[in-house]
Amino acid sequence: MSSPKFIPPINAQGPNIKAPPRNLIFMFDGTGDEIDDDVTNVIQFSRLLYNHPKELDPTKGIGMWKAGSNRSKIPFYGPVSRTVDKAIAWNFEDHVMDAYKTLTEQYKEGDKICLFGFSRGSYTARTVAAVVGLFGLLPPESRNDDSIFETIKTIYFGPTRKSFSPDSINEFHVKLKEFLEQHRTAMVMIEFVGVWDTVNSVGLITTTGAMYTSSAPNLKTFRHAIALDERRARFDRSMWYKKENDGKKLKTDVEQVWFAGAHCDVGGGSVSNDTKPNLANIPLRWMIRECFKKETGIIFAANELQSHLGMDPLCLYPIVKPRPAPLPLRDDSIVQTVESVNKSNSEKKCPVTATSTEEEHDLWDSLAPIYDMLVIKWYTWDLFERFRMKKWDPVRGNTHEANWWAGRRIYVNVPPSKEAKKYIFDKKVRVHRSVRTRMMAKSMDPKGPYVPAASLQVGGQNISVDSDLVEWVD
Numbered sequence: 266m267s268s269p270k271f272i273p274p275i276n277a278q279g280p281n282i283k284a285p286p287r288n289l290i291f292m293f294d295g296t297g298d299e300i301d302d303d304v305t306n307v308i309q310f311s312r313l314l315y316n317h318p319k320e321l322d323p324t325k326g327i328g329m330w331k332a333g334s335n336r337s338k339i340p341f342y343g344p345v346s347r348t349v350d351k352a353i354a355w356n357f358e359d360h361v362m363d364a365y366k367t368l369t370e371q372y373k374e375g376d377k378i379c380l381f382g383f384s385r386g387s388y389t390a391r392t393v394a395a396v397v398g399l400f401g402l403l404p405p406e407s408r409n410d411d412s413i414f415e416t417i418k419t420i421y422f423g424p425t426r427k428s429f430s431p432d433s434i435n436e437f438h439v440k441l442k443e444f445l446e447q448h449r450t451a452m453v454m455i456e457f458v459g460v461w462d463t464v465n466s467v468g469l470i471t472t473t474g475a476m477y478t479s480s481a482p483n484l485k486t487f488r489h490a491i492a493l494d495e496r497r498a499r500f501d502r503s504m505w506y507k508k509e510n511d512g513k514k515l516k517t518d519v520e521q522v523w524f525a526g527a528h529c530d531v532g533g534g535s536v537s538n539d540t541k542p543n544l545a546n547i548p549l550r551w552m553i554r555e556c557f558k559k560e561t562g563i564i565f566a567a568n569e570l571q572s573h574l575g576m577d578p579l580c581l582y583p584i585v586k587p588r589p590a591p592l593p594l595r596d597d598s599i600v601q602t603v604e605s606v607n608k609s610n611s612e613k614k615c616p617v618t619a620t621s622t623e624e625e626h627d628l629w630d631s632l633a634p635i636y637d638m639l640v641i642k643w644y645t646w647d648l649f650e651r652f653r654m655k656k657w658d659p660v661r662g663n664t665h666e667a668n669w670w671a672g673r674r675i676y677v678n679v680p681p682s683k684e685a686k687k688y689i690f691d692k693k694v695r696v697h698r699s700v701r702t703r704m705m706a707k708s709m710d711p712k713g714p715y716v717p718a719a720s721l722q723v724g725g726q727n728i729s730v731d732s733d734l735v736e737w738v739d
Contacts, residue, residue, distance in 0.1 A: 267420060267463040267713035269425060269567050269578060269582075270286060270566070270567055270568065271315050271564050271565065271566060271567060272557075272564070272565055272567050272570075272578050272581060272582040273285070273402075273564055273582055273583075274277045274411060274565055275315060277344045277549065283357050284374045285375065285562055285563060286376055286377050287365050287375070287376045287377065288376070288377050288379060288456075288561070288562055288563050288564070289368065289371060289372065289377070289378050289379065290343035290379050290380075290381070290396075290563065291364055291368065291378075291379070291380045291381070291390070291393065292307050292310070292368075292380075292381045292382065292386075292388040293307070293310065293360070293364070293380070293381070293383075293387070293393075294310055294382070294383055294384070294386045295302060295382065295383060295385030295387065295388065295389060295464075295589065296387030296646075297464045302539060303478045303528070303533065304533065304534060304739050305383050305384075305461075305532050305534040305545075306383055306440065306532035306533035306545055306548065306549045306552070307381060307383045307386065307461075307532075308531055308534050309545075309549055310381060310549065310552070310553070311488075312569070312576075312654055312672065313553070313565050313569050313573070314563065314564055314565060314566070315563065315564035315565065315566055322668060323438060324335065326431065331411050331422065334369070335343070340424055343448055348696060357385075357389070357569065358387050358418060360420050361389060361392045361393055361475070362391070362395060362417070362418050363395075364393045364415055365393055365396050365397065365414070365417070366408075367398065368393070368402065369403050369406055369408055372453065374451075375707075377456040377457075377562055378454075378455045378456055378457075378477070379455075379456050379457040379458075379459070379563060379698040380393055380394055380455065380457070380458045380459075380464075381458075381459045381460065381552075381558075382461070383460065383462065383532035383533065384461075384462060384463075384464055384528065384532055385462070385464060385465065386697060387460030387461060387462065387463035387489075387503075387532075388395045388463050388464065388465040388475070388478065388503060389457055390460055390475045391458060391460065391463065391475075391478040391479075391481065391503075391653060392475040392478055392629060394419065394455050394458050394474065394478075394481040394484050394626075395421075395475065395477040395478055395481040396421055397453065397455060397481075397483070398455065398477070398481040398483040398484060399421070399422070399441060399477060399481075399482065400417050400421070400441070400445070400450060401450030401451050401452040401453065402450060402452055402453055403570065404448075404449050404450065404451065406704035407727070408668065414446065416444065417444070420437065420440045420441060421437075421475075421476065422475065422649045423437070424436070424437050424476065425474040425475060425476060426594060431553075434446070434476070435546055437476070440461040446687055453483065454483050454484075454485055455481070455483060455484045455485065456559075456561055457483050457485065457486045457488070457556065457559060457563075458481075458484060458486070458487050458488070458559045459489075459491050459552050459555065460488070460490070460548065460558070460644055461489075461490045461531055461532035461533070461548060461552070462490065462492045462495065462502065462528050462531045462532045463489060463491075463502065463503040463504075464499075464500050464501060464502065464503055464528070465478070465503045474501065477504050478503070479503075479504065480505075480506075481517070483515045485515050485518065485521045485559075486517065486518045486555075486559045486561075487505055487518065487520070488520055488522075488532055488550060488552060488555045489504070489505060489519075489520070489521040490521070490522055490524055490532075490548035490552060490602060491504075491521060491522070491523050491524065492523075492524065492527055492528050492530065492531040492532075492673075493523045493524060493525055493526065493672075493673070493696075493700065493717040493719045493728075494525065494526070494527045494530070494635050494637065494672070494718040494719070495525055495526075495527045495528045495531075495639065495648070495672075495673060495718075496639050496653075496668075496670055496671065496672050496718055497528070497638060497646050497650075497671070498649050498654055498668035499646075499649055499654075500528050500674065500739050502673055505519050505521060506526070506688045506689075506690040507688060508688055508689070509645045510537075519694065520555070521695065521701070522548075522551065522695045522696065522697050522738055523675070523694065523695065523696045523697065523717075524544070524548045524551075524697050524699070524700065524714070525544060525547075525635070525697075525700045525703050525717065525721065526544040526635050526636075527635055527636055527715060528543070529545070529636060529639050530544040530545055530635055530636055531545060531548050531632075532548075533545035533549065534543065535636035536636070536655065541615040541617055541629065541630075542601075542615050542617070542629040542630040542631075542632055543633055543637065544629055544630060544631070544633045544634075546574060546630045547627060547630050547631065547697060547699050548654065548697070549574065550574050550575075550576060550623065550624065550626070550627075551685070551739075553565065553574070553576065553581075553699065554571070554576075554581065554585065554712040556647060557582060557585050558585050559583045563639070563721060572619040574623070574626060575617065575622055575623040575624075575626035576623050576732050577622070577623065580623075588623070588624075588739045589624055589700055591624060591628070591698055592624045592625065592627075592628045593698070593703060594628075594702065594706050595628075596597070597706045598628065598632060598706050598707070599632060599706060599708065599709055600630055600632050600706050600708040600710065600714070600715050601633060601634045601709055602635075602708075603633050603634045603635075603636060603640075604709075605634075606621030607636050615629050616629065617629050617671050620671055627699050627702070628702065630639050630699070631699040631702045631703045631706075632703065632706060639670060649668075650667065650668050650670050651667055652667060653666055654666070654667070658674070658676070660676055660679055660722065669701070672717070672718030672719045672720055673718070673719040673720075674719070674726075675694050675719050675720065675721050675722060676690055676693070676721045677690060677691055677692070677693060677694045677721055677722070677734050678690060678734065679694050679722075693727075693733075693734055693736040694721060694734060694735055694736070694738050696728065696735050696736070696737060696738070697737070697738060697739070698737045698738065698739050700717065700728075700737075701730050701737055704716070704717075704728075704729075704730050705730060716728075721734055
């Protein structure tokens with residue numbers, strides 16, 4: 266059986282076959298990355314899409330929005346502003362509102378809205394989902410009134426521009442109710458939000474917060490790939506935490522899976538394009554498979570999936586077939602380090618080819634080096650590990666302490682406490698099975714076999730291959 270050119274097919278025909286709904290795909294790359302020699306998974310993902318147009322294409326129903334396509338109202342936006350934006354999130358609110366306005370203008374009834382992002386772009390995607398879920402989309406007669414969009418911006422971001430308090434959230438809901446009563450907005454469902462390693466504060470100084478990024482209403486599916494080995498204080502993960510009082514709301518299908526690697530090893534961009542092996546390919550393949558599992562209707566170029574990632578189109582569509590067991594380790598299956606790769610140039614010896622299976626790709630990608638910026642560019646980030654920084658998490662509440670190069674905390678099976686009682690914690694942490702492969706392999710690291718930098722809390726346990734708190738997923 267020959268493989269189709271695109272999956273799902275783009276020209277299904279027949280008397281009883283309805284035209285599929287359009288997909289509006291919005292992509293946010295918060296690293297400020299350009300399309301160059303070391304692009305992120307956001308760009309890699311876009312290259313796998315059918316047609317991947319630069320502008321929304323109403324005839325095919327596939328669109329891609331990227332920050333930068335609608336900045337006429339931002340004064341003096343250019344190289345200087347872009348640098349500032351990466352440092353202190355100067356234009357974060359404008360990024361969100363530009364995307365929201367574009368979505369409002371392009372949306373047609375029945376469209377499937379899908380948002381993807383990496384790094385702070387993940388946070389932007391989640392914020393756009395929150396704004397759409399809370400305010401709905403403006404009717405045609407209101408879409409040219411910039412003052413209405415400015416009102417939405419003020420109502421939504423107002424509480425997080427100042428010291429956040431219960432009074433400010435109550436005030437927000439009063440203003441939101443008044444807005445919805447005044448404007449005839451359409452409450453629409455967001456089909457899918459897929460993000461790689463969300464961080465809401467990646468700047469050197471500060472960033473703007475946002476509400477309901479972990480509890481957006483009217484969101485069908487949320488998928489999150491998270492880095493086990495990111496340690497920088499300014500790159501703390503932003504998880505989706507289920508709340509006890511969510512019972513009356515539409516329950517979002519949430520899945521958050523941990524992968525080996527630091528921030529750019531999971532979201533892409535740590536190595537040059539087409540480098541093999543590459544840790545970032547594993548969460549990229551996982552995200553693509555989730556799109557098919559949830560029947561988003563996003564159309565991919567089948568030959569690109571096969572040749573670049575080893576993904577067999579016939580195993581993804583029309584049904585997603587269960588994955589075979591991971592391949593066993595070979596004698597030459599050795600976890601590489603940045604130093605070992607630089608010395609031996611071993612990345613270029615990776616045996617995977619355009620005809621290799623996904624399991625072969627996974628095996629070799631799982632052995633790729635981790636690019637830890639606290640080691641590679643310690644002179645840039647070391648000082649921030651010593652500063653006391655204000656942070657919040659659902660177990661300890663607000664803290665004000667230095668990070669001291671510590672790995673991320675993974676909360677699992679948390680007993681009730683003053684802060685934690687508001688949230689529902691998973692009984693097990695979901696970790697991709699490629700992490701287990703990496704942990705069992707021999708290593709070029711003189712410290713010994715790979716152990717994830719993140720620790721399970723409460724108790725500060727390191728993740729082990731036989732831990733009863735870990736659920737290995739594919």
